[in-house]
Amino acid sequence: MTMTKNPIHYAAIALAIPALMSFGTPDNGACASCKKFDDGVAKHKEVAKSSSIGGPVKNYSVLKNYVSSNKLVRLNSGNGYLVSKMNYSYPYVTAKAHQFIEELGQSYMAKCKEKGVAYLPFIITSATRTKESVAKLTRVNPNAIQESAHLYGTTIDISWVRFGAEQKHSQKNLNVLIDALMDMRDKETCFVKFERKQACFHITVNESKIGDDEEVTNQMAVR
Numbered sequence: 001m002t003m004t005k006n007p008i009h010y011a012a013i014a015l016a017i018p019a020l021m022s023f024g025t026p027d028n029g030a031c032a033s034c035k036k037f038d039d040g041v042a043k044h045k046e047v048a049k050s051s052s053i054g055g056p057v058k059n060y061s062v063l064k065n066y067v068s069s070n071k072l073v074r075l076n077s078g079n080g081y082l083v084s085k086m087n088y089s090y091p092y093v094t095a096k097a098h099q100f101i102e103e104l105g106q107s108y109m110a111k112c113k114e115k116g117v118a119y120l121p122f123i124i125t126s127a128t129r130t131k132e133s134v135a136k137l138t139r140v141n142p143n144a145i146q147e148s149a150h151l152y153g154t155t156i157d158i159s160w161v162r163f164g165a166e167q168k169h170s171q172k173n174l175n176v177l178i179d180a181l182m183d184m185r186d187k188e189t190c191f192v193k194f195e196r197k198q199a200c201f202h203i204t205v206n207e208s209k210i211g212d213d214e215e216v217t218n219q220m221a222v223r
């Protein structure tokens with residue numbers, strides 16, 4: 001993998017999406033069914049700790065080393081999803097987490113089609129943090145303790161409030177996303193916590209339930 005020289009750019013794409021979507025969030029229970037996603041902080045931490053990178057990412061320089069050795073891969077926008085600008089995390093995840101995101105994106109797109117819902121990609125707002133970036137985040141978000149799962153390369157946040165490049169709220173797209181995510185949760189390929197204030201689904205990928213690359217590639221080819 002090639003890498004730009006220091007510093008790694010936080011922005012995965014040039015979308016000016018605020019990293020923290022907690023501002024301007026509909027606070028009217030618009031996502032009653034989101035509450036089904038109630039895997040607790042302890043579960044996320046436990047699963048995250050068993051990630052293939054084997055320990056928390058201490059700082060930027062350690063993260064860079066993981067990228068150089070392919071333990072972490074770049075997360076770019078793909079089929080079904082956009083990756084927003086990130087201020088307190090870096091758009092890098094483990095290979096298995098990347099596979100999970102690809103699979104979720106494919107499933108989400110297929111379900112949009114099935115249900116006749118106009119496709120708008122979902123938005124990944126946060127990925128891997130370092131101990132340093134969590135320390136900064138703690139100053140603006142007192143709940144950042146939960147964010148410690150983000151230190152292991154397998155935890156991401158997906159907005160439930162905004163969809164597509166125009167960041168539109170869409171109940172229809174949200175319903176499809178919930179459906180696709182619930183399928184993945186049922187297979188225990190991930191654990192999910194609905195974050196109302198942070199306006200996201202906090203998702204930790206369970207690498208032990210993710211098949212190898214070829215299997216997923218073949219499944220995608222069949223579709």
Ligand SMILES: [Zn+2]
Nearest residue numbers: 147156157202
């Ligand atoms: Zn999170």
